[in-house]
Amino acid sequence: MLLKILSENQAVGMRRTIVQGPGELASGKLIPTADQNAVRATLLKLYAEGSDPGVHSAAGWSLTQLEADETNAATRRRFGTGKPQRQRWWYETKVAGIGMAIVAARSDGKKDKQTSAGDPNDDRKQSGRLAVSMCEITEQQYLLSLDESVADTWLFRTESTQPAIVTWHEAAAFCNWLSQQEGIPERQWCYVREQSPQGGMRQKRNASSLEGYRLPTSAEWADVCEADSVALNFDGADSSLLQDYAWYAANSADRSDVASVGLLRPNRNGLFDIFGNAEEWCHDGGLQTRQLREGRNASDETLRFVCGGSYRTTSAELFDADWPESEADERRPGLGFRVVRMIRRQHADSKQAR
Template sequence: MPQPGDILRSRYKIIKILGSGGFGDTYLAQDIDLPGKPKCVVKHLKPNPDPKVLEIVRRLFDSEAQVLYRLGNDSDQIPRLFAHFEEQGEFYLVQEFIDGQDLSHEIIPGEKLTEIAAIKLLQEILEILAVVHKQNIIHRDIKPQNLMRRQQDGKIVLIDFGAVKEVEAMTVNTQGQTSLSVAIGSLGYMPSEQAAGRPKLSSDVYAVGMLGIQALTGLQPNELPKDPNDDEVIWRNRANVTEKLADALNKMVSYYFRDRYLSAVEALAAIKLLQPPPQKRVTPTIPIPQPRQRQTPPTVPTPQPQQRQVTPPPQPKPQQQQQAPPPTSTPTKIITPNWSRRKVIQTVGFAGAGLGLAIVVPRLWQSNSQFVEDLGNGVSLEMVQIPGGTFTMGSPAGEAERSSDESPQHEVTVPGFFMGKYEITQEQYQAIMGTNPANFKGEKRPVEGVSWDDAVEFCEKLSQKTGKPYRLPSEAEWEYACRAGTTTPFYFGETITTDLVNYNGNFPYGAAPKGEYREQTTNVGIFPPNSFGLYDMCGNIWEWCEDVYNDSYRGAPTDGSAWLTSSDNNRKLMSGGSWGDGAGYCRSAIRLGRWRANRYNAVGFRVVAVAVA
């Protein structure tokens, strides 16, 4: 058994053991023959003393290695096989090292992916598996731990093709014939025919389907019940999905392999039909609001019964009247403003719904302190002052659709700061980073498809350009700014509608009716703001925060600062919900933890700046 420091074939230096099992051991190593001594993975097959078994193992080992060589050349999402060799009756594979984390960091127990996110994930996996199935190769161990999200480009890489398992599973019986002695696979993802030692291409399809159901329900495969009459998986009542997706998944996980898609190629074609059609690029201009001055509160008219009153977006002002940004060499002072907060409660009627809902349409605090940052080429960044204060963070036990990680509620005192009026737009991101990674293109739409590290890099470059200390908000700052003095599930009150927020209207909250599902982001600033003058704090896109994710608030800071320690410091926090989520995921207290390198088309960010007095 190799030890750290050992060098195999005078080339591969063992760094540490990565895993050990009945079939063999896996090591992290360095290729000391190449410049920079790149990392690689060495798999060691434990020897078998029986000479008959050894000969069969040698033949299978060479055959399987040739398959892995070929697959690595067919796709950059399958690790390349660099070498395979035998030393003293022991067998070794040297493969490409994938720098990333597996999908168990994305498919998390107790958390559900949106339907759009799940469809995208299924398509990503099936696209890789289709390459494998076209070679008539069965993987036999599809599960989150064998699907790596590569940090370099965010692509999924399919690992652990089971060359070692294939070899170990072969034995010689007393007549000298070979047979499969063990079932290769993982419980919960392994269908009945595979458990019996007779896997098919559709066995892999079953595993992908179970992974999709796991992502949508938040339950592990072994936690899902099965129908006692036909052994079909019972999951539909645990997830809010369309009938088309449910039918596709049910076909993927059918108990009888003949009833499934025959291969990943067929399953991929079915999943692609579920994707929304490409959106036509629309880039209308967004109005730039006038700076708000202290003024006499306007008279609020009494709304007529069954009429919906929504504060219209502010009108654009001529370019030459824009307020010039403060000099970058002078720190921006927080001016103690004269705050006055007013709201009007309206009863909103919904045609055909037969009900009226009390919705709070926020009235803006009146402040004399905000500024506009010039990013060049006519692109600007508007920052709004958020006054310091104390609030109750988290959600109460009785709040519908809450999660346990929103507890315990606790008092937090937040110092004053400035926050972006809007989510960072694509034109702003382009102005600072020189790229636009967004899936839903539009200059005034929020940028998405950015990792936590991308967002941090943006803040660093923005700070260098302007001379001001920009960063991501702490989770406490974000929730405090989102609530804007409210204690209800939303800053609009007890519920929301798709007239007020961009979310998946098929999944309303409380007594609200179903609404529109736009299936994409919208331009920032087209919905009413909260009382602090911040737009789209509910829905549109999730927003990265500075904190690492912890599964409760026990030990959380109470001074408004970011929580920077956790059992997994690579798992970062995001808030706010998105266009693809139901209304319950757009509550003020909502929080999710995702790996910092992940890039989704429903995740972006906004920035804060703390001025120096």
């Protein structure tokens, strides 16, 4: 019965939910041993061939619950091309194995209420689509960007699969490194290094229109986390299910640190831990956002938004849209980041035409 349901051609929204079913059953050891291999094979097919990033991430989560991590990883390596392929609305970077979900989002924060933020058929007028890392950047991924001598003496270590704990400047430097590794021309990188003894990073004034990797603007972050849900920004579900999607105060009372990424369920856009676990640096701060909206150049003030809350945040605070700001050189436990990249419309359109 389970295999039949998984194999049926449901609408994308329904499939995102159904594909999580085997993972839920597996966590309770409710899938008969005789059926497990067939269920894994079906999920692996959905994971590899599905176009929707929400289905892709949900299938990956279920495979993890079924202890199919090695098979899952082998499949992921096939798609480490650094760019979208065919009609898949997700891809993996060529280095570091960062899964990227391609969603419809705006850097100006304006949304069309008629369409989902994750709907690949959304034809809102925009210059491109946004690729968003499905998980927060991990310690293991971040250390790849450092010189070996620096990485070996890095003092701010977490476990390799936990979110990297970095300053805004370090997150921005990682974005430039990733752009370089992925073969993106330097003129398209989103940050420049300051010519100062501190050597901090500064965003380019036209960064949101460039094709390099960067941090999400606060408006982009709000757009992709909502995933078409106003009452609950995860799966349109009842708030009692929050603990299935987010590490926060209620389910982290015995936790003294961030969790490994991707353990809980993804949202509709295929993003894990978008709320809770680690707070996430944004590209901009409040003053800069106001200046851009008024048509002025953004200043170089050092405050940046940190969004999403952490494992110590209450449920009420998670849904407070008034996110705090932190100094760009601040580093503290529970403060990490994820990356985004603009995918130009002509590329997305050519992908659809194949």
